Amino acid sequence: MTVAVVTDSTASLDPDDAAREGITVVPTTVIIGARVYTEGVDVTSQMIADALRSSVPVSTSRPSPETFQSVYEALAATGVEEIVSVHISSKVSGTIDAARLAAGRVEIPVRVVDTLNAGLATGYAAGAAARARDAGADPAGMVAAAEEAARSAxxxxxxxxxxxxxxxxxxxxxxxxxxxxxxxxxxxxxxxxxxxxxxxxxxxxxxxxxxxxxxxxxxxxxxxxxxxxxxxxxxxxxxxxxxxxxxxxxxxxxxxxxxxxxxxxxxxxxxxxxxxxxxx
CATH class of the missing domain: 3.30.1180.10 (Hypothetical Protein Tm841; Chain: A;domain 3)
Incomplete structure (x- = not known):
């Protein structure tokens, strides 16, 4: 079975690490003043720091269900048969809700993992799922690996x-x-x-x-x-x-x-x- 690992950009994964481990990263949206940016594409942490210090309004937005759906469908089109989607805590972000909505709209199974954590801890959990897959684990084993990494973090x-x-x-x-x-x-x-x-x-x-x-x-x-x-x-x-x-x-x-x-x-x-x- 071909299984993909997906996470969101709050996981703070280095792009090279994500590519090496075969993890797809869905970007969040960042709004500085009246301008909308995509994390990992056209906004930097320094831009955020400068805006906050200058009292320019800064806010963020989760990826939409449609964005997740598009990512899941694109992976399915490459031959992926199942997806393990590992995300930031549901208690600080609505990202999990968007991923779950999208999971119900696609034809292949998507297992959504709430890490109940944030930042690198979510990234490490996604990495654990990818390593478990590469070691021969099935999707349930990948979920278990991600959850254990998140718990230990x-x-x-x-x-x-x-x-x-x-x-x-x-x-x-x-x-x-x-x-x-x-x-x-x-x-x-x-x-x-x-x-x-x-x-x-x-x-x-x-x-x-x-x-x-x-x-x-x-x-x-x-x-x-x-x-x-x-x-x-x-x-x-x-x-x-x-x-x-x-x-x-x-x-x-x-x-x-x-x-x-x-x-x-x-x-x-x-x-x-x-x-x-x-x-x-």
């Missing part, structure tokens, strides 16, 4: 301000911190699909140091190999420093450092640092 998020999450409606249980946002630097995570406070730290330097420690502690719980990645928005020097610290403590030669995608960047804001780990 931890997203550790440092943001300069909660304001952008609040504006975008993605703040989840972290809303409880709004009143104390000026006196603490929260470390956030994704828990049960929602943005959730993990720890409250008094200074930025202590929060970033704690980010490293928490990532190391999480990796220690994995029995085998793992994925790890660092993302930032307009904070490259700090992200590189975090990578150096993690390499030293984990005994790794290198850890990938990238800017967050435009869609996620619009919700977390400039200065963000994210560390994501996931068991392989």
């Amino acid at each position: 931890m997203v550790l998020l440092y943001v300069d301000t909660l304001e952008y999450l609040r504006r975008g409606g993605r703040i989840g249980r972290a809303a409880a911190l709004i009143g104390s946002a000026l006196s603490v630097k929260p470390i956030l995570t994704i828990d049960d699909g929602q943005v959730t406070p993990l720890e409250k730290v008094r200074t930025s330097s202590k929060a970033l140091s704690r980010l490293v420690t928490l990532a190391v502690e999480k990796v220690a719980t994995y029995e085998g190999d793992y994925d790890i990645g660092i993302q930032h928005l307009a904070n490259a020097d700090v992200a590189a420093s975090i990578a150096d610290q993690l390499c030293e403590r984990l005994g790794r030669d290198a850890i990938a450092v990238d800017e967050v995608g435009a869609d996620i960047g619009a919700h977390v804001g400039p200065g963000t640092i994210a560390v994501t780990v996931s068991a392989r």
